[in-house]
Amino acid sequence: MTQLSSNEEFDYIVIGAGIGGLVVASRLGEDGTKSILLIEAGPDLKEDPRIKTPGLVTTLFGDEKIDWNFISEPQLHANGRQITQPRGRVVGGSSSLNFSMIMYPSCHDFEAWGELGNKGWNTENMAPYLRKFHKYTAPDHAVAEQLGLHSYLDPSQQGRSGPVPVCFPATYGTFNRAWDETFAKLGWQDTRDPIGGAKLGAFTCPLSVHPENSTRGLATVYPIDRPNISLLTETVVERILFTAGDGSNGRPTATGVQINGERGQRKVILARKEVILSAGSLHSPQLLEISGIGGAKLLKKHGIPVVVNLPGVGENLQDHCISSISYKVAEGQVSGDIMRDPQVAQSVMELYQKTKTGPLAGLPISVAFLPLVDGSKRASTEDRRHIIDTHLTSAPMENSGTFSAQQNPN
Numbered sequence: 563m564t565q566l567s568s569n570e571e572f573d574y575i576v577i578g579a580g581i582g583g584l585v586v587a588s589r590l591g592e593d594g595t596k597s598i599l600l601i602e603a604g605p606d607l608k609e610d611p612r613i614k615t616p617g618l619v620t621t622l623f624g625d626e627k628i629d630w631n632f633i634s635e636p637q638l639h640a641n642g643r644q645i646t647q648p649r650g651r652v653v654g655g656s657s658s659l660n661f662s663m664i665m666y667p668s669c670h671d672f673e674a675w676g677e678l679g680n681k682g683w684n685t686e687n688m689a690p691y692l693r694k695f696h697k698y699t700a701p702d703h704a705v706a707e708q709l710g711l712h713s714y715l716d717p718s719q720q721g722r723s724g725p726v727p728v729c730f731p732a733t734y735g736t737f738n739r740a741w742d743e744t745f746a747k748l749g750w751q752d753t754r755d756p757i758g759g760a761k762l763g764a765f766t767c768p769l770s771v772h773p774e775n776s777t778r779g780l781a782t783v784y785p786i787d788r789p790n791i792s793l794l795t796e797t798v799v800e801r802i803l804f805t806a807g808d809g810s811n812g813r814p815t816a817t818g819v820q821i822n823g824e825r826g827q828r829k830v831i832l833a834r835k836e837v838i839l840s841a842g843s844l845h846s847p848q849l850l851e852i853s854g855i856g857g858a859k860l861l862k863k864h865g866i867p868v869v870v871n872l873p874g875v876g877e878n879l880q881d882h883c884i885s886s887i888s889y890k891v892a893e894g895q896v897s898g899d900i901m902r903d904p905q906v907a908q909s910v911m912e913l914y915q916k917t918k919t920g921p922l923a924g925l926p927i928s929v930a931f932l933p934l935v936d937g938s939k940r941a942s943t944e945d946r947r948h949i950i951d952t953h954l955t956s957a958p959m960e961n962s963g964t965f966s967a968q969q970n971p972n
């Protein structure tokens with residue numbers, strides 16, 4: 563970890579050493595001419611065996627050394643339940659506690675971003691970057707056969723030399739095969755590779771796991787150990803500082819940050835060029851608001867001086883939820899429930915330690931992309947339009963988007 567001398571300045575200050583922050587800091591630092599400070603609220607625990615072991619992911623949720631441990635307000639439409647929301651609070655950010663799944667976006671997502679005014683954001687232009695970020699390692703023959711990968715995964719379409727390791731660790735079982743076969747029987751079979759962004763039906767996504775030792779492929783694979791990049795851990799950025807206007811376009815300019823670091827010491831650090839905010843989907847808007855960018859009415863209510871009145875900040879978060887459906891396993895089949903037996907759990911741990919295989923080597927997740935369907939397996943364009951229009955125009959659900967951290971060092 564970096565020790566800062568007083569009055570230190572950097573060309574760039576990057577807030578949050580998660581997936582976004584590590585990539586940006588690493589890329590900015592490549593040519594060696596710019597000085598970069600990367601600030602992370604949590605510690606550097608990338609050698610922690612629980613973080614390194616893909617199959618132990620759920621043991622990290624709620625651990626306040628690693629997880630911000632958010633919980634929603636009581637949800638009106640979920641019988642008042644409060645829903646937990648894990649978020650990484652370590653170097654590596656949420657890549658330290660996510661499911662490691664490499665899920666390629668749909669072409670429609672890129673086109674939608676383009677339509678919002680982001681010039682050049684389309685499927686064709688993004689395609690090289692989907693290969694650039696990763697290095698794919700093909701599984702051994704048995705795993706490929708078990709998952710039926712030959713029917714849709716095109717090895718020539720995968721990344722060859724990027725920093726993120728992508729593979730299929732030896733962790734799958736009969737359910738993965740049955741999943742694909744079930745969807746195929748229902749008419750959902752598709753030979754397209756998911757990396758093309760137009761996949762329908764069932765498939766198994768690769769994982770960001772190192773193939774040589776089945777450890778988690780964290781965002782820390784992006785190198786930041788360069789003399790021109792400094793990492794400040796266990797330091798919370800409390801506020802981004804702005805000048806009122808930079809003279810050229812009259813807009814406020816971010817000039818630095820106020821931090822709360824070791825032993826609660828407050829300090830200001832200045833940026834000569836830019837402050838880059840990559841604190842995640844919950845903290846980035848929060849930090850903007852605390853710093854004076856947000857809806858003026860809300861900021862004034864909390865006594866925050868308004869820098870820019872931007873009412874959209876911190877509103878209308880959209881996220882995918884996990885809604886689990888459980889099935890009774892057929893007679894004679896073995897499911898993950900067997901791990902509840904301490905002796906089995908012990909054996910599985912030993913297997914992973916000795917051979918880097920078994921249930922802890924990855925997460926045996928298969929997925930399916932399906933369009934909205936009706937009884938005849940298709941919903942008409944009109945039906946789909948109707949559903950989308952209904953939800954687009956319906957009022958936001960009361961209490962549906964509010965989260966609070968159980969332990970918030972801010």
Ligand SMILES: Cc1cc2nc3c(=O)[nH]c(=O)nc-3n(C[C@H](O)[C@H](O)[C@H](O)COP(=O)(O)OP(=O)(O)OC[C@H]3O[C@@H](n4cnc5c(N)ncnc54)[C@H](O)[C@@H]3O)c2cc1C
Nearest residue numbers: 578580581582603651655656660661662663799841842845
């Ligand atoms: C449980 C879970 C499972 C997921 N599974 C998958 C998956 O299988 N595949 C997939 O592609 N994606 C998955 N995701 C999503 C993926 O991890 C995120 O999209 C990604 O991490 C977002 O990157 P980010 O840089 O925006 O934020 P993060 O990676 O969360 O990083 C933000 C960083 O900023 C730091 N920070 C926040 N506030 C401050 C502050 N004030 N000062 C200093 N530092 C601060 C945080 O501590 C954190 O380290 C999952 C996410 C979760 C939570």
